Amino acid sequence: MLSELRVAVVSFLVGVVFMVTAANLFLRISSFGDFLTWTALSSVPVFLSCAIFHKSFQVALRASGLGCAAAIGSFLWFSRLFPTFHPFGAYMCILSFFHWSEYVITAITSPRTLSIDSFLLNHSKAYWIAASASWLEFALEAWLIPGLKSEVICWIGVLICTVGEILRKGAMLTARSNFTHLISTRKRNDHELVTHGLYSLFRHPSYVGWFWWSIGTQIALVNPLCVVAYAVVSWRFFNERIYDEELYLINFFRDDYVHYQQRVPVGLPFIEGFKPEFSAP
Numbered sequence: 020m021l022s023e024l025r026v027a028v029v030s031f032l033v034g035v036v037f038m039v040t041a042a043n044l045f046l047r048i049s050s051f052g053d054f055l056t057w058t059a060l061s062s063v064p065v066f067l068s069c070a071i072f073h074k075s076f077q078v079a080l081r082a083s084g085l086g087c088a089a090a091i092g093s094f095l096w097f098s099r100l101f102p103t104f105h106p107f108g109a110y111m112c113i114l115s116f117f118h119w120s121e122y123v124i125t126a127i128t129s130p131r132t133l134s135i136d137s138f139l140l141n142h143s144k145a146y147w148i149a150a151s152a153s154w155l156e157f158a159l160e161a162w163l164i165p166g167l168k169s170e171v172i173c174w175i176g177v178l179i180c181t182v183g184e185i186l187r188k189g190a191m192l193t194a195r196s197n198f199t200h201l202i203s204t205r206k207r208n209d210h211e212l213v214t215h216g217l218y219s220l221f222r223h224p225s226y227v228g229w230f231w232w233s234i235g236t237q238i239a240l241v242n243p244l245c246v247v248a249y250a251v252v253s254w255r256f257f258n259e260r261i262y263d264e265e266l267y268l269i270n271f272f273r274d275d276y277v278h279y280q281q282r283v284p285v286g287l288p289f290i291e292g293f294k295p296e297f298s299a300p
Protein backbone atom coordinates (compact mmCIF):
# COMPACT_ATOMS: atom_id res chain seq x y z
CA MET A 20 0.00 0.00 0.00
CA LEU A 21 3.07 2.24 -0.15
CA SER A 22 1.93 3.46 -3.57
CA GLU A 23 -1.53 4.46 -2.26
CA LEU A 24 0.18 6.36 0.56
CA ARG A 25 2.39 8.16 -1.98
CA VAL A 26 -0.64 9.05 -4.14
CA ALA A 27 -2.50 10.44 -1.11
CA VAL A 28 0.47 12.55 0.05
CA VAL A 29 1.50 13.85 -3.39
CA SER A 30 -2.09 14.59 -4.49
CA PHE A 31 -2.81 16.55 -1.31
CA LEU A 32 0.38 18.58 -1.85
CA VAL A 33 -0.48 19.16 -5.53
CA GLY A 34 -3.79 20.65 -4.38
CA VAL A 35 -2.22 22.91 -1.73
CA VAL A 36 0.83 24.01 -3.76
CA PHE A 37 -1.15 24.72 -6.95
CA MET A 38 -3.73 26.82 -5.13
CA VAL A 39 -1.14 28.77 -3.12
CA THR A 40 0.97 29.40 -6.25
CA ALA A 41 -2.05 30.47 -8.28
CA ALA A 42 -3.13 32.86 -5.53
CA ASN A 43 0.32 34.42 -5.21
CA LEU A 44 1.57 34.47 -8.79
CA PHE A 45 -1.32 34.60 -11.21
CA LEU A 46 -4.20 36.13 -9.31
CA ARG A 47 -4.33 39.17 -7.07
CA ILE A 48 -7.34 38.22 -4.99
CA SER A 49 -8.89 41.54 -4.05
CA SER A 50 -12.60 40.94 -4.48
CA PHE A 51 -15.18 38.21 -4.04
CA GLY A 52 -15.18 37.68 -7.84
CA ASP A 53 -11.39 37.01 -7.82
CA PHE A 54 -11.87 34.59 -4.96
CA LEU A 55 -14.57 32.68 -6.87
CA THR A 56 -12.36 32.51 -9.99
CA TRP A 57 -9.49 31.18 -7.90
CA THR A 58 -11.75 28.63 -6.20
CA ALA A 59 -13.00 27.44 -9.60
CA LEU A 60 -9.34 26.86 -10.54
CA SER A 61 -9.20 24.10 -7.91
CA SER A 62 -10.50 21.74 -10.60
CA VAL A 63 -7.06 22.03 -12.31
CA PRO A 64 -4.95 20.31 -9.58
CA VAL A 65 -7.70 17.73 -9.04
CA PHE A 66 -7.68 16.96 -12.77
CA LEU A 67 -3.84 16.91 -12.80
CA SER A 68 -3.60 14.46 -9.91
CA CYS A 69 -6.24 12.18 -11.38
CA ALA A 70 -4.42 12.19 -14.75
CA ILE A 71 -0.99 11.47 -13.21
CA PHE A 72 -2.26 8.79 -10.84
CA HIS A 73 -4.98 7.35 -13.08
CA LYS A 74 -4.46 3.85 -11.62
CA SER A 75 -5.35 5.20 -8.17
CA PHE A 76 -7.86 7.69 -9.53
CA GLN A 77 -10.25 7.45 -6.55
CA VAL A 78 -7.50 8.19 -4.01
CA ALA A 79 -6.03 11.03 -6.11
CA LEU A 80 -9.49 12.62 -6.54
CA ARG A 81 -10.20 12.71 -2.81
CA ALA A 82 -6.68 13.65 -1.64
CA SER A 83 -6.24 16.49 -4.15
CA GLY A 84 -9.79 17.75 -3.43
CA LEU A 85 -8.97 17.81 0.29
CA GLY A 86 -5.68 19.61 -0.48
CA CYS A 87 -7.57 22.31 -2.41
CA ALA A 88 -10.11 22.61 0.43
CA ALA A 89 -7.23 23.09 2.91
CA ALA A 90 -5.68 25.81 0.69
CA ILE A 91 -9.02 27.63 0.22
CA GLY A 92 -9.62 27.30 3.98
CA SER A 93 -6.19 28.80 4.77
CA PHE A 94 -6.95 31.76 2.50
CA LEU A 95 -10.35 32.40 4.15
CA TRP A 96 -8.78 32.00 7.60
CA PHE A 97 -5.93 34.47 7.15
CA SER A 98 -7.12 36.88 4.45
CA ARG A 99 -8.06 40.42 5.47
CA LEU A 100 -10.73 40.42 2.76
CA PHE A 101 -13.41 38.37 4.56
CA PRO A 102 -12.89 38.73 8.35
CA THR A 103 -16.29 37.20 9.22
CA PHE A 104 -15.25 34.04 7.37
CA HIS A 105 -12.03 33.46 9.36
CA PRO A 106 -13.73 30.78 11.53
CA PHE A 107 -15.07 29.00 8.44
CA GLY A 108 -11.57 28.99 6.91
CA ALA A 109 -10.15 27.45 10.11
CA TYR A 110 -12.93 24.85 10.04
CA MET A 111 -12.20 23.94 6.38
CA CYS A 112 -8.52 23.35 7.27
CA ILE A 113 -9.41 21.23 10.32
CA LEU A 114 -11.96 19.12 8.41
CA SER A 115 -9.85 18.50 5.30
CA PHE A 116 -6.76 17.62 7.36
CA PHE A 117 -8.78 15.19 9.51
CA HIS A 118 -10.18 13.21 6.56
CA TRP A 119 -6.90 13.15 4.62
CA SER A 120 -4.85 12.08 7.66
CA GLU A 121 -7.30 9.26 8.50
CA TYR A 122 -6.38 7.70 5.15
CA VAL A 123 -2.65 8.38 5.50
CA ILE A 124 -2.36 6.97 9.04
CA THR A 125 -4.39 3.88 8.08
CA ALA A 126 -2.03 3.35 5.11
CA ILE A 127 0.93 3.48 7.52
CA THR A 128 -0.44 1.43 10.43
CA SER A 129 -2.93 -0.98 8.93
CA PRO A 130 -2.47 -1.38 5.13
CA ARG A 131 -4.49 -4.63 5.27
CA THR A 132 -7.66 -2.66 6.03
CA LEU A 133 -6.91 0.31 3.74
CA SER A 134 -9.70 1.17 1.29
CA ILE A 135 -11.27 4.27 -0.20
CA ASP A 136 -13.57 4.28 2.88
CA SER A 137 -10.49 5.01 5.06
CA PHE A 138 -10.95 8.73 4.21
CA LEU A 139 -14.17 8.44 6.26
CA LEU A 140 -15.81 10.77 3.74
CA ASN A 141 -18.77 8.41 3.48
CA HIS A 142 -18.87 7.89 7.23
CA SER A 143 -22.68 8.10 7.52
CA LYS A 144 -25.63 10.18 6.34
CA ALA A 145 -26.03 11.56 9.87
CA TYR A 146 -22.42 12.85 9.80
CA TRP A 147 -23.04 14.97 6.70
CA ILE A 148 -26.48 16.12 7.89
CA ALA A 149 -24.77 17.33 11.08
CA ALA A 150 -22.04 19.03 9.01
CA SER A 151 -24.65 20.76 6.80
CA ALA A 152 -26.53 21.96 9.90
CA SER A 153 -23.31 23.55 11.17
CA TRP A 154 -22.69 25.31 7.82
CA LEU A 155 -26.26 26.64 7.89
CA GLU A 156 -25.92 27.91 11.47
CA PHE A 157 -22.60 29.56 10.60
CA ALA A 158 -24.03 31.25 7.46
CA LEU A 159 -27.14 32.58 9.25
CA GLU A 160 -25.19 33.94 12.21
CA ALA A 161 -22.40 35.40 10.06
CA TRP A 162 -25.10 37.25 8.12
CA LEU A 163 -27.38 38.34 10.98
CA ILE A 164 -24.96 38.70 13.94
CA PRO A 165 -21.43 38.87 12.48
CA GLY A 166 -20.06 40.24 15.79
CA LEU A 167 -20.70 36.79 17.34
CA LYS A 168 -17.93 35.16 15.31
CA SER A 169 -15.12 35.92 17.75
CA GLU A 170 -11.50 35.22 16.72
CA VAL A 171 -10.54 34.25 20.29
CA ILE A 172 -13.29 31.62 20.59
CA CYS A 173 -12.34 30.32 17.14
CA TRP A 174 -8.73 29.82 18.31
CA ILE A 175 -9.94 27.97 21.43
CA GLY A 176 -11.84 25.62 19.07
CA VAL A 177 -8.73 25.16 16.91
CA LEU A 178 -6.75 24.24 20.04
CA ILE A 179 -9.37 21.68 21.16
CA CYS A 180 -9.41 20.15 17.65
CA THR A 181 -5.61 19.94 17.66
CA VAL A 182 -5.58 18.08 21.00
CA GLY A 183 -8.40 15.80 19.72
CA GLU A 184 -6.47 15.08 16.51
CA ILE A 185 -3.29 14.24 18.45
CA LEU A 186 -5.23 11.81 20.67
CA ARG A 187 -7.02 10.19 17.74
CA LYS A 188 -3.96 9.75 15.52
CA GLY A 189 -1.81 8.83 18.55
CA ALA A 190 -4.29 6.02 19.33
CA MET A 191 -4.17 4.77 15.72
CA LEU A 192 -0.35 4.78 15.79
CA THR A 193 -0.34 2.93 19.14
CA ALA A 194 -2.87 0.21 18.27
CA ARG A 195 -1.56 -0.17 14.67
CA SER A 196 -3.17 -3.14 12.89
CA ASN A 197 -5.43 -3.81 15.91
CA PHE A 198 -7.19 -0.53 15.08
CA THR A 199 -9.93 -0.88 12.46
CA HIS A 200 -12.40 1.79 11.40
CA LEU A 201 -15.23 -0.75 11.61
CA ILE A 202 -15.80 -2.69 14.84
CA SER A 203 -14.37 -6.21 14.48
CA THR A 204 -17.03 -8.83 15.11
CA ARG A 205 -14.66 -11.81 14.74
CA LYS A 206 -11.28 -12.21 16.37
CA ARG A 207 -8.40 -12.44 13.91
CA ASN A 208 -5.44 -14.60 14.95
CA ASP A 209 -3.16 -11.57 15.05
CA HIS A 210 -5.59 -9.33 17.02
CA GLU A 211 -3.84 -8.45 20.30
CA LEU A 212 -5.19 -6.52 23.27
CA VAL A 213 -3.49 -3.12 23.39
CA THR A 214 -3.04 -1.72 26.90
CA HIS A 215 0.11 0.41 26.62
CA GLY A 216 0.73 4.09 25.75
CA LEU A 217 -2.49 6.10 25.35
CA TYR A 218 -4.45 2.88 26.03
CA SER A 219 -3.07 2.90 29.59
CA LEU A 220 -4.74 6.29 30.17
CA PHE A 221 -8.11 5.63 28.49
CA ARG A 222 -9.72 2.47 27.12
CA HIS A 223 -10.94 4.42 24.07
CA PRO A 224 -8.39 7.17 23.30
CA SER A 225 -9.37 7.54 19.63
CA TYR A 226 -13.01 8.09 20.59
CA VAL A 227 -11.96 10.57 23.30
CA GLY A 228 -10.02 12.43 20.60
CA TRP A 229 -12.86 12.31 18.06
CA PHE A 230 -15.46 13.39 20.65
CA TRP A 231 -13.51 16.53 21.61
CA TRP A 232 -12.50 17.14 17.98
CA SER A 233 -16.17 17.18 16.88
CA ILE A 234 -17.15 19.65 19.64
CA GLY A 235 -14.00 21.67 18.85
CA THR A 236 -15.10 22.09 15.21
CA GLN A 237 -18.26 23.85 16.40
CA ILE A 238 -16.34 26.04 18.87
CA ALA A 239 -14.00 26.96 15.99
CA LEU A 240 -17.06 27.96 13.93
CA VAL A 241 -18.41 29.84 17.00
CA ASN A 242 -21.75 28.02 16.54
CA PRO A 243 -23.45 28.07 19.98
CA LEU A 244 -26.41 25.88 18.95
CA CYS A 245 -24.30 23.23 17.23
CA VAL A 246 -21.80 23.11 20.12
CA VAL A 247 -24.64 21.81 22.33
CA ALA A 248 -26.18 19.60 19.62
CA TYR A 249 -22.80 18.05 18.68
CA ALA A 250 -21.99 17.34 22.35
CA VAL A 251 -25.31 15.54 22.86
CA VAL A 252 -25.28 13.61 19.55
CA SER A 253 -21.58 12.62 19.82
CA TRP A 254 -22.03 11.48 23.43
CA ARG A 255 -25.01 9.26 22.48
CA PHE A 256 -23.13 7.87 19.47
CA PHE A 257 -20.01 6.93 21.46
CA ASN A 258 -22.04 5.60 24.41
CA GLU A 259 -23.72 3.08 22.10
CA ARG A 260 -20.60 2.33 20.09
CA ILE A 261 -18.38 1.69 23.13
CA TYR A 262 -21.00 -0.63 24.63
CA ASP A 263 -21.12 -2.71 21.39
CA GLU A 264 -17.33 -2.66 20.93
CA GLU A 265 -16.64 -3.83 24.49
CA LEU A 266 -19.14 -6.67 24.15
CA TYR A 267 -16.98 -8.05 21.33
CA LEU A 268 -13.69 -7.24 23.09
CA ILE A 269 -14.78 -9.23 26.17
CA ASN A 270 -15.69 -12.08 23.85
CA PHE A 271 -12.23 -11.91 22.24
CA PHE A 272 -10.02 -11.38 25.29
CA ARG A 273 -12.18 -12.63 28.20
CA ASP A 274 -10.63 -11.97 31.66
CA ASP A 275 -7.76 -9.97 30.17
CA TYR A 276 -10.24 -7.34 28.97
CA VAL A 277 -12.27 -7.42 32.20
CA HIS A 278 -9.09 -6.80 34.22
CA TYR A 279 -8.18 -4.00 31.80
CA GLN A 280 -11.65 -2.46 32.35
CA GLN A 281 -11.07 -2.56 36.11
CA ARG A 282 -7.73 -0.73 35.79
CA VAL A 283 -8.39 1.87 33.07
CA PRO A 284 -11.34 4.30 32.60
CA VAL A 285 -13.24 4.74 29.31
CA GLY A 286 -12.08 8.36 29.01
CA LEU A 287 -15.44 9.93 28.14
CA PRO A 288 -17.68 11.55 30.77
CA PHE A 289 -20.49 9.32 32.14
CA ILE A 290 -19.82 6.46 29.70
CA GLU A 291 -19.21 3.10 31.35
CA GLY A 292 -19.06 0.69 28.43
CA PHE A 293 -20.19 -2.93 28.67
CA LYS A 294 -20.02 -4.39 32.17
CA PRO A 295 -20.11 -8.21 32.31
CA GLU A 296 -22.48 -9.60 34.96
CA PHE A 297 -19.70 -11.52 36.70
CA SER A 298 -16.54 -9.46 37.04
CA ALA A 299 -13.22 -11.33 37.00
CA PRO A 300 -11.57 -11.52 40.46
Ligand SMILES: C[S@@+](CC[C@H](N)C(=O)[O-])C[C@H]1O[C@@H](n2cnc3c(N)ncnc32)[C@H](O)[C@@H]1O
Pocket residue numbers: 190194197198199200201202203211212213214218222223224225226227264267268
Ligand atom coordinates in the same frame (compact mmCIF):
# COMPACT_ATOMS: atom_id res chain seq x y z
C1 LIG B 1 -12.26 2.46 15.62
S1 LIG B 1 -11.20 1.40 16.56
C2 LIG B 1 -11.37 2.21 18.11
C3 LIG B 1 -10.42 1.73 19.12
C4 LIG B 1 -10.69 2.26 20.54
N1 LIG B 1 -12.08 2.12 20.88
C5 LIG B 1 -10.26 3.68 20.69
O1 LIG B 1 -11.13 4.54 20.87
O2 LIG B 1 -9.05 3.95 20.60
C6 LIG B 1 -12.22 -0.02 16.75
C7 LIG B 1 -11.49 -1.35 16.74
O3 LIG B 1 -10.45 -1.35 17.70
C8 LIG B 1 -10.45 -2.60 18.40
N2 LIG B 1 -10.02 -2.30 19.77
C9 LIG B 1 -10.57 -1.42 20.63
N3 LIG B 1 -9.88 -1.35 21.77
C10 LIG B 1 -8.86 -2.24 21.64
C11 LIG B 1 -7.77 -2.64 22.47
N4 LIG B 1 -7.59 -2.10 23.68
N5 LIG B 1 -6.91 -3.57 22.00
C12 LIG B 1 -7.08 -4.11 20.78
N6 LIG B 1 -8.06 -3.78 19.92
C13 LIG B 1 -8.95 -2.85 20.35
C14 LIG B 1 -11.86 -3.13 18.37
O4 LIG B 1 -11.89 -4.53 18.29
C15 LIG B 1 -12.42 -2.51 17.10
O5 LIG B 1 -12.43 -3.39 16.03
